[in-house]
Amino acid sequence: xxxxxxxxxxxxxxxxxxxxxxxxxxxxxxxxxxxxxxxxxxxxxxxxxxxxxxxxxxxxxxxxxxxxxxxxxxxxxxxxxxxxxxxxxxxxxxxxxxxxxxxxxxxxxxxxxxxxxxxxxxxxxxxxxxxxxxxxxxxxxxxxxxxxxxxxxxxxxxxxxxxxxxxxxxxxxxxxxxxxx
Numbered sequence: 001x002x003x004x005x006x007x008x009x010x011x012x013x014x015x016x017x018x019x020x021x022x023x024x025x026x027x028x029x030x031x032x033x034x035x036x037x038x039x040x041x042x043x044x045x046x047x048x049x050x051x052x053x054x055x056x057x058x059x060x061x062x063x064x065x066x067x068x069x070x071x072x073x074x075x076x077x078x079x080x081x082x083x084x085x086x087x088x089x090x091x092x093x094x095x096x097x098x099x100x101x102x103x104x105x106x107x108x109x110x111x112x113x114x115x116x117x118x119x120x121x122x123x124x125x126x127x128x129x130x131x132x133x134x135x136x137x138x139x140x141x142x143x144x145x146x147x148x149x150x151x152x153x154x155x156x157x158x159x160x161x162x163x164x165x166x167x168x169x170x171x172x173x174x175x176x177x178x179x180x181x
Contacts, residue, residue: 001045002052004148007032007068008060008088014039015145016050029067036071050079054152056145057085058167059103059111059119065166073164084152085164089113091143094151100134102127110139111169121169 006013012023012035021039025031040047055072058065069085076083092101093115102122103111110127113119114134122130131137155161170176 001049002149002152003050004054006056007064008056013145016043019043053083054086054148057087083164084155084161086148086151087167091147092138094147098135099138100131101139103139
């Protein structure tokens with residue numbers, strides 16, 4: 001069984017097999033271990049049933065992404081199973097491969113990607129023109145985390161599991177606001 005964990009947004013999200021759960025929490029860092037354990041139990045599974053863990057690597061909350069990756073890596077190491085990073089663009093494109101993905105960054109620009117277009121940030125003016133090259137635009141509604149099961153399984157089968165690192169498309173606030181010495 002493949003477990004998918006998403007901590008890149010406001011809620012904790014989990015998928016195991018065909019079961020999905022979203023949990024609204026105040027502090028992801030405190031709730032993640034408990035909620036993940038509870039979800040696995042609710043699904044009638046045990047940790048020993050998990051054969052791989054997929055984790056959303058972003059874009060999204062800087063701290064949330066790092067939390068999810070660290071947790072997934074820790075659990076995977078303990079279980080001696082692979083951890084596979086998946087980004088939001090892969091999740092959107094799994095459902096709509098002919099789409100242009102535009103996710104509002106909350107900072108006046110967008111995180112964008114598409115088949116044939118590497119993930120990047122883009123201003124609205126450029127986005128309005130660029131999106132016309134694809135059949136449709138997605139990203140304004142949440143992705144379906146259940147698509148992560150297929151993505152992880154395909155990466156494992158193809159042997160394309162790379163390092164699980166955050167999908168950062170720009171520096172953090174701290175890096176942007178760092179004052180020179």
